[in-house]
Amino acid sequence: MVFKIFEINKLALLCTILLILSFHKVSSGANQWHFYDGTSPADIIAGDVFFEIIDPPELRYSYRVRxxxxxxxxFNQSYLFEKAHLVPTNPSHSCSDIKNYEDIVGHIALSERGECSFVYKTAKAQEAGARAIIITESIDKWEESVDHLIEMVDDKMDLNVNIPAGFLLGRNGVTILRTLKHLHIPYAIINLPVNMTYTPISKMNQPPWITW
Structure with a gap:
């Protein structure tokens, strides 16, 4: 009887260790989705939006934006973008007048973090005629070890901003920027938002550089 109890306790201990290791795999690491606060993936995704790149083929995946x-x-039905252009801004941080505004008018600006506030970047993109802006980490300053989604908040600059703005994970944003530059094309073609409400996480067309 004592031997059987000992074996059962060993099995319970092994199961507990495997459960802890499984949770650690999801909740740690720079390239995870950071489910470290006890909420479920569905709860976290409910507050975010997704877009999909349909061209170029090298980037044809679904991406999450906060x-x-x-x-x-x-980002709602009033701002439904189909085959819109996701255009990297010039200058990349969009903290001054955007020079490539002709490419951005009526489309979505892609700006790098840094140099000025999120609100100011959004205001400059709006001024250039963008219908929305997505902000990601700077190519020069991005660090894989601290890669995470950021909560963009108002800095109380009292600017009249009325276009959607969102933050894209640095790993995704930097890859998009580098790929467009490598292919010598000025923008990606996207659909935004994409409804992922009833899509299991395992079935989402995530980029291969995002791991679980």
Whole structure:
């Protein structure tokens, strides 16, 4: 009887260790989705939006964006973008007048983080005629070890911003920027938002550089 109890306890201990290791695999690492606060993946994704790149083929995946917390318009049916251009801004940080505004008018600006606030970047993109802006980490300053989605908040600059703004994981944003530059093309073609409400995480067309 004592031997059987000992074997059962060993089995329970092994199961506990495997459960801890499994949770650690999901909740740690720079390229995870950071489910470290006890909420479920569905709860986290519910507050975010997705877009898909349909061209170029090298980037044909679904990407998650965290909308600005308390400024700009929401990503909803009023802002439905089909085959829109996702255009890297010039200058890349969009903290001054955007030079390639002719490519951005009526489309979505892709700006790098740094140099000025998120609200100011959004205001400059709006001024250039963008219908939305997506902000990601700077190519020069991105660090894989600290890669995570950021909550963009209003910095109280009292700017009139009324286009949607969202933050894209640095790993995705930097890859998009580098790929467009490598292919010598000025923009990617995207659909935004894409409804992922009833799509299991395992079935999402995530980029291969995002691991679980």
């Amino acid at each position: 909308p600005a917390k308390d400024f700009g318009a929401p």
